[in-house]
Amino acid sequence: MPNSSTFLYKLALAFLILLGLYFAKSFLIPLSIAGILAALFLPFCNWMQLKNIPKSVAVLICFISLLIVIGLLLSLLGWKITELLNDITLIKQKSIETGNTIQQYIFNHLNISVEEQFSILKKEQPSYASVFQLIFGSITSVFSSFILVLVYFAFLLFYRNHIKHFLLKMTPTTKREEMQFVIYNATQVSQQYLLGLSKMIVLLWIMYAIGFSSIGVENAFFFAILCGLLEIVPYVGNITGTLLTVLVSAIHGASPTLLFGIVLVYSIVQLIQGWLLEPLILGPQVKINPLFTIIVLVIGQLLWGIPGIILAIPLTAIFKIICDHIEALKPYGFLIGEIECSTKKNSLALRIKHFFRL
Template structure:
């Protein structure tokens, strides 16, 4: 089929309209996407409970209770570790004051601005406490409301999953129903494997960072290990941010340059192990997204939905790739999003090394 300029313009216009729709429907779609991803993650557990003759409604509520316990546990753990950090707040405050004084001196020597002039500029730029409190209250209210919506969508998407599946089948022509059912089952299965694999990889990163930071003697090593591992949801950027925060707090606590360098080495070592061993074993190549589209997805997610968009970008892009790979007309787009054929080739140098690593770990 010949691609004309008109068809290209129509496709670009469609993409633009989809992006605009995602942007303006943020308040509706964002909790729905979170609820849908969590429902896909807990679908095997829900099916397991139902196979054990547990009523469907009780099985769904059990899944809800499980996710509430997990999220609550993470909040408690982070709160506990943050309270440990708060105990050192006076030391951190003094360090910040000393750094501020040094910065003021540098600005005075470099630009000739006195301390009074610098403070005057800061006061003009700083928002009032009332505005800060109002923003915080509004953000917390929005967070709580969205969290409730996520749980509601999670419950109903799990409960009505068969109904939704039948709806998709009814949309298909009679001759395409078998193919559609195969697409739904395969997409759901691979999506669950990807999401559960991502969760397992985050747990592995918690362990690896925890061991590395503990050996170095980093204060609150477990907290920073969990932070760095959890930020894996944002590829490339997340772990770098977590490591920078770890090194920054360690520096404020008086860490030697050798320890700061060791923190960077731990980060590089864990990332190498993750890329060469964990990803091939846990995630596999079927949902591998090439770096170009990883960055594009993160940037687009941030532009459309902000920080939640960054968190959702990679899982949604991976699920989109899975769907494209299983629909004949969309396979070129799945190919475009996926990794390079040379990287997947069994004869490639990278593939051979990764396969060797995988064999060693499995043994």
């Protein structure tokens, strides 16, 4: 009976946590994004303070650096999207042809005339006022969330020691040394993971750009950046980026050979990523097994939508790090972690590391 009561208590606690995450998403999503970005810039901020730069100036430099990085990414993506929009006539023509084909298929198989189809669509189509209200609301929400992320980012960096001391004060005196060890190790490995993920995305940009350019894909650099950024969402993201590349290339009249080349480039990059980049840059200590990767992606989407999908893996990786350093939570870290059977991958990565050290 005590075991069943404990299980029910843990189940109820997990349900309440998920419920809290759902209802507090407007507050937690900007805070989580800011926390991840702050952890990413923390080594840079600490390095500047070691060089006797005042904390406020170091935080300000990190803040400006973040704005520059975001501005560069948005400018690059905006420039390439503008190039894609120049082909809007071709895309519109292809869309009309596809729509006509679908209408004809519905008429032939379901015996619904084109006029009836238009009538049904008109009934289901929302009014222009509601569409405008939805777009305006979305833009306002994104802008306010972006401002919150920037504010949280600056203050989390500035008050990081204050937050650390708060956690230590909340810990019993006999456990404070252990708590300090957990905070230090979790922070260090979290930084390594986030920096490693950033490095891997940059390397993916380079590999996709070389691959797509060599086979003649139009707007190769845009699709390289897109495929690299979507790597934040494992399995789903890279496949989505490749499918979009294939789809847009097909609309532009790419040959079957070129479409096959895109899939081949994707396969080669994934092979290099899985066997070299992940073991070499990320390491096994923050790897999440495929089962729980899919589970946390689904839960993230259910709780927080698209931001939940993006944040699911980094937050789960950080949670695993914390579990690995707290005795009572180690079973959960083991459960969501990768099975230690990838010795070939790790040995290959170790041989490469050893080669470059020589």
